[in-house]
Every structure is written in structure tokens, then in C-alpha cells.
Amino acid sequence: MSAAIPFPERPASSATYRAEEAAEAARHIPATPEGLTAAEAASRLSRDGPNLLPANQPASRWVVVRKVLTEPMFLMLLTAGGIYLVLGSRGEALFLLAFVLAVIGLTLVQEGRTQRALDALRDLSAPKALVQRDGVAVRVPGTDVVVGDWLLLQEGDRVAADAELCSGSVSLDESLLTGEALPVEKQPATGQPDDPVVMVFASTVVTRGHGGARVTEVAANTAVGRIGGALNATVEPPSQLQQASRKLVRQLGVVAVGLSAALVLLGVWWDGRPLLDSLLSGIALAMAILPEEIPVILTVFLALGAWRLAGQKVLTRRSTAVEALGAITVLAVDKTGTLTRNQMAVVALAAAGEPLPLTDGAPLPPDLVAVLQAAVLATPPRPFDPMEQALRACGSAPAQGLPAWVNAAVPLHAYALAPGLLAMTQVHQGPDERQWLACKGAPEAVADLCRLTETQRVHLRSQVASMAGLGWRVLGVAGGHWPPEGDAASTPPDWPAGQADLGLSWLGLVALADPPRDDVPAALAECRGAGVRVIMLTGDHPATASAIATQVGLTDRPEVLTGAQIDTLSDADLTTRMARTDVCARLQPAHKLRLVRCLQAGGAVVAMTGDGVNDAPALKAADVGIAMGLRGTDVAREASALVLLDDSFARIVAAIRQGRRIFDNIDKASRFTFAVHVPIVGLALLPALMHWPALLLPAHIVLLELLIDPACSVVFEAEPPADGVMQRPPRAPGVSPFSSGNLWAGALQGSGLALVLLAGFAVLQGPLGVPEAASRGAVVVALLSSVWLLVVANRQPDRGWWPSLRAGNPWLWPMAGAVAALLVLALSVPVLRDLLHLAPVTPVVAGAAALMVVLNCFCLALTRLWRPSPAPAAPIRHTVTRAVHDAPA
CATH class of the missing domain: 2.70.150.10 (Calcium-transporting ATPase, cytoplasmic transduction domain A)
Incomplete structure (x- = not known):
């Protein structure tokens, strides 16, 4: 809340x-x-x-x-x-x-x-x-x-x-x-x-x-x-990845046009080839260079990623959130309903003495009956809020001994909760023809309304701290009558403008417990392993917030920052304090917005949960705003990038895991795309420069596209998350799958394949004297097979070949079957074979193709020994590490 x-x-x-x-x-x-x-x-x-x-x-x-x-x-x-x-x-x-x-x-x-x-x-x-x-x-x-x-x-x-x-x-x-x-x-x-x-x-x-x-x-x-x-x-404006991909495609498009034009001119003026033949070679080269799969990768991966998140009860309202999930470094969450079950129960009452735990069937002393009666009268008859439902449920229990009229009373007048006064009062017509006042709220706010002395306040603060330290949520309760004793009643009643003029009398305290969700400790542990720092932002009493944070394992640091303290700090001081503070209590919505901005100013990528109308600015300011689907307002949902359909904290952690999986798969698919285009470009360009026969024609590239597009948009999209996806720190926000490191890694893989295929063609054409169509056939078979090898090589680049070949992706082996089917059709159907300018398979052709495939496997194995530098991680100061926990206060 x-x-x-x-x-x-x-x-x-x-x-x-x-x-x-x-x-x-x-x-x-x-x-x-x-x-x-x-x-x-x-x-x-x-x-x-x-x-x-x-x-x-x-x-x-x-x-x-x-x-x-x-x-x-x-x-x-x-x-x-x-x-x-x-x-x-x-x-x-x-x-x-x-x-x-x-x-x-x-x-x-x-x-x-x-x-x-x-x-x-x-x-x-x-x-x-x-x-x-x-x-x-x-x-x-x-x-x-x-x-x-x-x-x-x-x-x-x-x-x-x-x-x-x-x-x-x-x-x-x-x-x-x-x-x-x-x-x-x-x-x-x-x-x-x-x-x-x-x-x-x-x-x-x-x-x-x-x-x-x-x-x-x-x-x-x-x-x-x-x-x-x-x-x-x-x-929706394009995301950072979409902008980067469009820039890359435009740049490669310019390169494609320039190289293709140069190839046409070289073919006509230097090689003496007919213009139309040179044009076909130029078109084949341009088609080989253009990575038209990149926009498909982003569109499909982000849309289907959002669809998969919805299956995990996390609704994605903006696709940019899918990108940002993997970069989250700080997760700022509410307590009630997110870390706890939002299933309140009254557990104790206190008047002048020590709190009395409620026991089923045990009668209450008169002073505690008065406390419970006022708390019930200060609650709407049919409340929606779980805390107020708990108060009503406790008051309706026969053992508590409340008068029958209390549970049936309908308020005549009400003073609502206000941002500057965390208390509410309802007025009821009592059995004595007088109006009964019932007030509940934050103990310090109710104490102000009752004008307690400093001695009384000191005792009250001690009592509240003791109860809140048990993880209980504590409410102050007050009562009275209107008009005050000795004043004549007016008809209709002349209600004061504010609660401070009602003349309330202090009655006592009500303690409620909201047990933590069972799945929260494990989810918090997973966040720590993933380098995601979790901060609690709540309106509760500091001691209650600290106790719950300790129970669920959110923090082991005692410091709690309150809204009143935030008001006294400059932005720089607040940023410094937040580096060592995991629990913020007694917050108003404006405090949440300021905290989000200070965390971002320190370099954090912030995800924040919220549910109320006033939470909307902070939700919108956060890198990933997360609204509560069950108890949140429409305004909070529309300000958010994600909506939790069941308000569970574990869903947020699952969404972070899914976001990292999606980004990893975009990274793999992009590297595969860079790699697969390099041999295609080499086989389209170098034969013309070497005065060889044209090796790849537009029809061959068409055949390759029938494999490359599904590999990018289906096979890699279905890749499961890596084993250690939640045992590494978040990536830095500016990391892109189109970075130079990923480009070079793909280029290295593709260059090895291109060298093997070109060398194979040269040997077949030269020393072995194999006809052009048969030599082309061996190269095309090896190239088509190598497309599938590239998929396997980029699935799990940190693991060996055998783990990469094992099950885990439902589309990996169907793609292998598709490669085999294309090869059988292209080589055995005479019409297709003639269209592709291939020759029937002979033992020499089959052996040469098999040898090139084996050599390509060897090349890919060597390139897996060299990997691009890992994506930069988020700054360590924003991750939950022992160093942070041990920072001096």
C-alpha cells in the first residue's frame, strides 16, 4: 500500500x-x-x-x-x-x-x-x-x-x-x-x-x-x-535495440550497394563478362550482404517474449520493458501484498499496559473491548482493504463481546485519510442518541489528534516499537463523542472542518500481522545471485518494515530511512544514504518518486512496484514500472510498463529471468546472422575477383534464406535460458547485440567457413578437375549443412558441442531435418538441380562435401575457444554484494 x-x-x-x-x-x-x-x-x-x-x-x-x-x-x-x-x-x-x-x-x-x-x-x-x-x-x-x-x-x-x-x-x-x-x-x-x-x-x-x-x-x-x-x-517509439538495428541495416545497405556496383563494373570492364551476367553476380552479392533477418529477430523476439511473460502472469504493456528487464540493478518493492500475503489478522490489543495477544474464545477486558470497538467503528461496514477486513472479522467474533449495534452501524460522517494526516475518523449514531467518534491511523498521527503529553508519547513510542519489532502493523485508536460533553447538539450537526477539532481521547493500539509470502525468501536469494539489489519502500512503521525485511531475508542491515528523514536530505546526500539503506518506511508517493530519481542518478536501472493513483509518477519515472494487477488502479497500470496479474514478488524475479533469456537469444541470433552472411558474401564476391566461375547465384541465396529466416525467428527464439542466467550480474544498459564484439565473433566464425569452402572449390576446380556444376554442388551441400552447424555453435557458446546438440530446443532437430530435406530435393529432383546449376552427386562430390563439413566443424570448434568479451555488467555499487552490506554506516 x-x-x-x-x-x-x-x-x-x-x-x-x-x-x-x-x-x-x-x-x-x-x-x-x-x-x-x-x-x-x-x-x-x-x-x-x-x-x-x-x-x-x-x-x-x-x-x-x-x-x-x-x-x-x-x-x-x-x-x-x-x-x-x-x-x-x-x-x-x-x-x-x-x-x-x-x-x-x-x-x-x-x-x-x-x-x-x-x-x-x-x-x-x-x-x-x-x-x-x-x-x-x-x-x-x-x-x-x-x-x-x-x-x-x-x-x-x-x-x-x-x-x-x-x-x-x-x-x-x-x-x-x-x-x-x-x-x-x-x-x-x-x-x-x-x-x-x-x-x-x-x-x-x-x-x-x-x-x-x-x-x-x-x-x-x-x-x-x-x-x-x-x-x-x-x-510506441522504437526501442534502443530497434534503433541500433535500423542503423546497422542502413549502413550495411550502403556497403551492399557500393560493393555490388563495383562488382558489376569489374565483371564487365575487367573480367569481360556480359552485362546481364555481371548484374546477376552483383544482385547475389547485395542479397548476401543485406542482413534482412535483423528486424525480424527484434520484432518476433520482443512480441513473443511479451507473450511468454503473459503466460507467467506478467503483462507487458511496452516492449521496451522486455529489453530493460535484463539490465535491472535495483528492484524497489512495496511490502504489503508483494512481499507479504496481504491477508491481515488482528493478533494483539493494548490499552495502558502491555499488549494482550488474542486467544480464540478468551474474553477481553473492558478497556480492550473499548479499543476494538473504536477500531471497528472507524472501519467501513464492508471494507475492501485487507486490514480493515481483518478488523471487521475480529469485531464480529462472538468471543470479543462487542455490542450488536457496533457491527451494524453505518457512518453518518467521515474524515478521510489525508497526505499530511495519516488518520481517519468516522462518526456514528450511538444507542444513547449521541454521535460516537471513532478514529484509527498511524499511532503518532492519532497521538497528535489526542494531544498526548510528551511523557505519554515517550511511553507510546516504546510500546509501538516493541510491537512493530515483531513484524506487526500497529494502529493507534481514539474515540469520543460529538458534540463534546456539555455542548448542545445542533441539527443538523455542525461538523468541524478537520479531525484536530473533534476532541478525541486516546484508547490504545491494535496490532495486525500479515505473514510473508512463502516464495519470497527463495526469490530474494535468486535476486542476490543475479546481482539485483532489492529495496523495500513502504508506508509502514520503520520497526515493522525492518522486522518483515529481516524475516524474508531482504537485508541484514538495521538502518531504516523514513520519509521525514528524506525531506531533510539533499539529493546528493540521499543518493549516498541509499547506497547503504535497503528499507525505507513511512513514505508518501512523492518520496518514492524522489528515491527513484536519486537511484537513477547514481547509475542504477530501477524497477519499481506501485498500485495507487499517486504512485503513477514514480512508476512512469522508473526504468521498469510494475503495477499491481489485483489491487492496483487503472492509472497505476497505465503508467507502468509491466502489470503483475497476481501481485506476486516471485513473478517479478521470473520476469527478470525471462528478460535475460530474451536478450541472450537476440544476442545469439544476431551473432548467427553475422556469421552466416560472411561465407555467403565470400562465395559471391571472391570467385569474380579470382576469375573463377560464378559460385553463388540468386537462386542459391534464395535456398539459403529458406533456412536462415526460420533459424533466426524460430529456433533461437525458443532457446531456453542458460544455466547460469541468474548467477551473473545485470548487463550494462548500453550493451547491444550489434556491438563490435558480437560482430567480430560472428565474422570470425563465418570467415573460417568461407576459407574452407573457397579452398574446397579451388581444389575441386584445379587439381581434381571436377566440373563446375559438380564443384558448385559440393560447396552448396557443405554451405547448407554449415548453416545448421552455426546454429549449434551459437546455441550455448560457453559449452561443448555435445551439450549443444542435446535436447532443450524443440526446433533444433526439426531444422536439421529441414536441411536434409532441402539437400535431397535440390540434388535428386532434376528440375531443381538444373535450376540451381548443380550436377548429380558422385562419390567425389559427396566425399568433398563431407570433408568440408568436417573441416567447418573443426573451424567452429577453434572459434569457440575465442569468445568476445562478456557484456559489461552494471556497476557493482548497485548490486547486492557482501561488500555493499558491509559498507560503513
Whole structure:
């Protein structure tokens, strides 16, 4: 929770929304009508369509086809096909056309796969709306809201449609429409003929209050929908990896054009070859150089990575978060519901003396009955907050002996929790015709309201520290009557403006326990092994926060930094303190934002959890904002990059593991792509410079692309995480799979293969006198086989060949089967063999191909001995290490 004590919250907008919580939400809104029936709502939805704002729709199949045909690779293929037609080689032209059609089909399949993953994520992240159907408050997807629905508006909700405000009072953030930063207060029209209709608009945010509104417009007819294109679905800016990949592809494209043009000119003027033959060689070289797989790798890996995270109950709202997960160095988490179960129970009560643990069936002394009675009266009748539910459950137990009217009382007036006063008071009509005051909150805040003496405060602080040291959450309780003794009652009551004027009397303390989640200690240990520092940010008492942190194994350092202390520190001093502090308590949302910025200023990559409206700035400022899916507000979710669908801390750790796996696989796929293009470039370029016959033609590169694209987008994407993925420090934020180290590693692998294949071709053509078509056949067989060898070599570069060949990737051996099938078809089907300018297999050809494959295995084994420098790790000062723990206070 973002505050130190409980207060009525909006119900969780999630798929697991419970009917009784919806009913409690409706109770806050007066004069709630029955709303539509479910049948009528379904009829209107069928008639009018879903409540969707104008947005960028998924690309149609024709758009995908046009995009494929306009890519440089396929423009070159079509050009090569045209040249073959001019030369009279219809078979080659038809082969290239068939490949274009095959790639279009594969692209449509891959696009559909990616789009289905994105659609599934979009469905999960779609805002929900609380509406009245058949007289019952229910949560429905925002897309299912129809004209005539009765919307129940609560703090933190995003309004689902344009609607007339009919009841309650709300404050709305309408900056999306007006640009005005300040919230707008709205109350229903009074019913007078001249009063204008008071509207709430789709996509605005309720920042305070409750209300009921009748939907008047949906979808494109809403105010935000009529604005049109400017507010179409926001296109997410490209991530750092996407920007780096586009820059690399552009640079290589320039190189491809330059080298291809030079090769054409050399072929015509130096080698004396016909222009069209030289053009074919130039096209083959350009196709060999262009790494058109790189954009595919990023698109597929990030989209499917987000889809895999959703399967682990972590919803990805921004693909950039998938990149950042592997670089997280600091994880700032709330206590309640994240590290603990969020299942509160009252465990002890205290009045003047020592706290008395509650025992089933044991009666309470009168002074503790008064404490529990006031705590129950200060709690809403049907609370949503787990702490308040625990208070109500304890008060309703027959053994506690509370009067019957206490559990049935409905408050006449209430003073809500405020940022500067962590206490709340409710007023009830008592059995003696007087108004009873009941207050609960942070002990120090309630002590201020009761104006305790310094001696009393010293005793109270000692008592609270002792109870909080057991990991209990401690509330102060006060009571009284209104009007005060001797004052005449006014009708209606003349309530004071604030709680400080109520004349409250101190009653005692209530202690509640929220046990830690069972999976938290293991998850924290995994974070330590991964070099991720975990910090607790909570509104609880410092002693409670410290006790829970010790219980779960978060820290062994006693220092706790409070919100009051943060207010006295400069940014530089706060950054220094945070280097040795793992627990921050009594925080307000503004403190969280400042802490995130100070950690980032120190070089940390920060992930932070939050759930409230006021947590949104900190969630947005964090490198990876993580919202609670069960108890978080819509505003918190929309400010976040990730949403935990079950609020479990272990899910965050699993997401970090998945993020590291995804980045590792992008790194492997990129290295493979660099490596596989080097021999292709060498076999397309060097024969022309050496006055040899053309070795690789466009048709051969087409055949290779049928293997390279699936290897990048399917095989490497399915790679499981490395064994030690969570036993190494986070990578530095600027590390890229397109770095010079990875480029050189791939180039080294590919150069070895190219040398073997070129030497093999030279030997076959020279000393052995093997015909051109047969020599080309041996090289093509070895090259196709080496594509699979490169996959194996880059799967687990830190391990030997045998572990890399073992199971673990469901697509590795199917790819080997695909290579074998392509070779059989290319060498045994006469038509394909002629199109590829190959000859039937002879023992010499088979032996030469086998020898080149063996030598390629040897070359790859040698290159595995030299590895690029490991990715730079995050600065050690941001990791949980013994050195940090032992830092002087």
C-alpha cells in the first residue's frame, strides 16, 4: 500500500473481480439505478459494435504483401527474375517467383503469429469498467460498454465512455482533452431547467471521489473519438535495440550497394563478362550482404517474449520493458501484498499496559473491548482493504463481546485519510442518541489528534516499537463523542472542518500481522545471485518494515530511512544514504518518486512496484514500472510498463529471468546472422575477383534464406535460458547485440567457413578437375549443412558441442531435418538441380562435401575457444554484494 494505514480503496479492476467487492463499490454511490439487463447490453453491443476508439488497425494481408514486395531483398529478387527472363532462362525466373510467393506465405504466417500474441496482450491490458447490469455491479471490459449503461466511477478509474454524471461527486483529470493539468471538480446538475448537463468524458481519469453516470456516447462518437487521428492509438517509439538495428541495416545497405556496383563494373570492364551476367553476380552479392533477418529477430523476439511473460502472469504493456528487464540493478518493492500475503489478522490489543495477544474464545477486558470497538467503528461496514477486513472479522467474533449495534452501524460522517494526516475518523449514531467518534491511523498521527503529553508519547513510542519489532502493523485508536460533553447538539450537526477539532481521547493500539509470502525468501536469494539489489519502500512503521525485511531475508542491515528523514536530505546526500539503506518506511508517493530519481542518478536501472493513483509518477519515472494487477488502479497500470496479474514478488524475479533469456537469444541470433552472411558474401564476391566461375547465384541465396529466416525467428527464439542466467550480474544498459564484439565473433566464425569452402572449390576446380556444376554442388551441400552447424555453435557458446546438440530446443532437430530435406530435393529432383546449376552427386562430390563439413566443424570448434568479451555488467555499487552490506554506516 502507498499509505501507512488502511482506507477505503477502489476495487481491483482485474479478471478476478469478485461480485461482493463490486457491490461494495456500488454502495458508495447514492441513487444507483438498476442499469441495463445483460440481454439488452448484449443486443446493443451487437448492434453498435465494440466501444473502441479510432485506432491503428493491424495491417491487412494486402498491406503485408506490399511491404514484403517493396523490401530491398525482394526487389532484387524480382530484378534477377527479370534478367533471367531476358536471358531466356524461364526456369530460373519461375523459381525466384516461387520463392517470393513462399516467403510471402511465411511472412503472413509469422505476421499472424505475432499479431495474435499482441492481440492477446491487448485483451489482457484493456481497461475494465464497473457497470450496473441486472441491478448488480459487475466488471466488464471497456469495449463492452454500451449506450445506456450505468457507470460506477471511482478513484483511479479511467472513464470508459462519454456519460452524464447523475450522482456523487468526482474530480477528473481531463488533460488529455484540454491540456489543463489541474483536476476538474464535477457534481451532477441540480435538476433546474436552466442547468447544463454535467458530462464525464471517455479516457479521462477519476482522481478523487465516487459517482454514477449514464453512458450517452461510445467509440468514435465520444469527444476523444471525434478528435480523430491525433488521438489514434499511440505508436510506441522504437526501442534502443530497434534503433541500433535500423542503423546497422542502413549502413550495411550502403556497403551492399557500393560493393555490388563495383562488382558489376569489374565483371564487365575487367573480367569481360556480359552485362546481364555481371548484374546477376552483383544482385547475389547485395542479397548476401543485406542482413534482412535483423528486424525480424527484434520484432518476433520482443512480441513473443511479451507473450511468454503473459503466460507467467506478467503483462507487458511496452516492449521496451522486455529489453530493460535484463539490465535491472535495483528492484524497489512495496511490502504489503508483494512481499507479504496481504491477508491481515488482528493478533494483539493494548490499552495502558502491555499488549494482550488474542486467544480464540478468551474474553477481553473492558478497556480492550473499548479499543476494538473504536477500531471497528472507524472501519467501513464492508471494507475492501485487507486490514480493515481483518478488523471487521475480529469485531464480529462472538468471543470479543462487542455490542450488536457496533457491527451494524453505518457512518453518518467521515474524515478521510489525508497526505499530511495519516488518520481517519468516522462518526456514528450511538444507542444513547449521541454521535460516537471513532478514529484509527498511524499511532503518532492519532497521538497528535489526542494531544498526548510528551511523557505519554515517550511511553507510546516504546510500546509501538516493541510491537512493530515483531513484524506487526500497529494502529493507534481514539474515540469520543460529538458534540463534546456539555455542548448542545445542533441539527443538523455542525461538523468541524478537520479531525484536530473533534476532541478525541486516546484508547490504545491494535496490532495486525500479515505473514510473508512463502516464495519470497527463495526469490530474494535468486535476486542476490543475479546481482539485483532489492529495496523495500513502504508506508509502514520503520520497526515493522525492518522486522518483515529481516524475516524474508531482504537485508541484514538495521538502518531504516523514513520519509521525514528524506525531506531533510539533499539529493546528493540521499543518493549516498541509499547506497547503504535497503528499507525505507513511512513514505508518501512523492518520496518514492524522489528515491527513484536519486537511484537513477547514481547509475542504477530501477524497477519499481506501485498500485495507487499517486504512485503513477514514480512508476512512469522508473526504468521498469510494475503495477499491481489485483489491487492496483487503472492509472497505476497505465503508467507502468509491466502489470503483475497476481501481485506476486516471485513473478517479478521470473520476469527478470525471462528478460535475460530474451536478450541472450537476440544476442545469439544476431551473432548467427553475422556469421552466416560472411561465407555467403565470400562465395559471391571472391570467385569474380579470382576469375573463377560464378559460385553463388540468386537462386542459391534464395535456398539459403529458406533456412536462415526460420533459424533466426524460430529456433533461437525458443532457446531456453542458460544455466547460469541468474548467477551473473545485470548487463550494462548500453550493451547491444550489434556491438563490435558480437560482430567480430560472428565474422570470425563465418570467415573460417568461407576459407574452407573457397579452398574446397579451388581444389575441386584445379587439381581434381571436377566440373563446375559438380564443384558448385559440393560447396552448396557443405554451405547448407554449415548453416545448421552455426546454429549449434551459437546455441550455448560457453559449452561443448555435445551439450549443444542435446535436447532443450524443440526446433533444433526439426531444422536439421529441414536441411536434409532441402539437400535431397535440390540434388535428386532434376528440375531443381538444373535450376540451381548443380550436377548429380558422385562419390567425389559427396566425399568433398563431407570433408568440408568436417573441416567447418573443426573451424567452429577453434572459434569457440575465442569468445568476445562478456557484456559489461552494471556497476557493482548497485548490486547486492557482501561488500555493499558491509559498507560503513
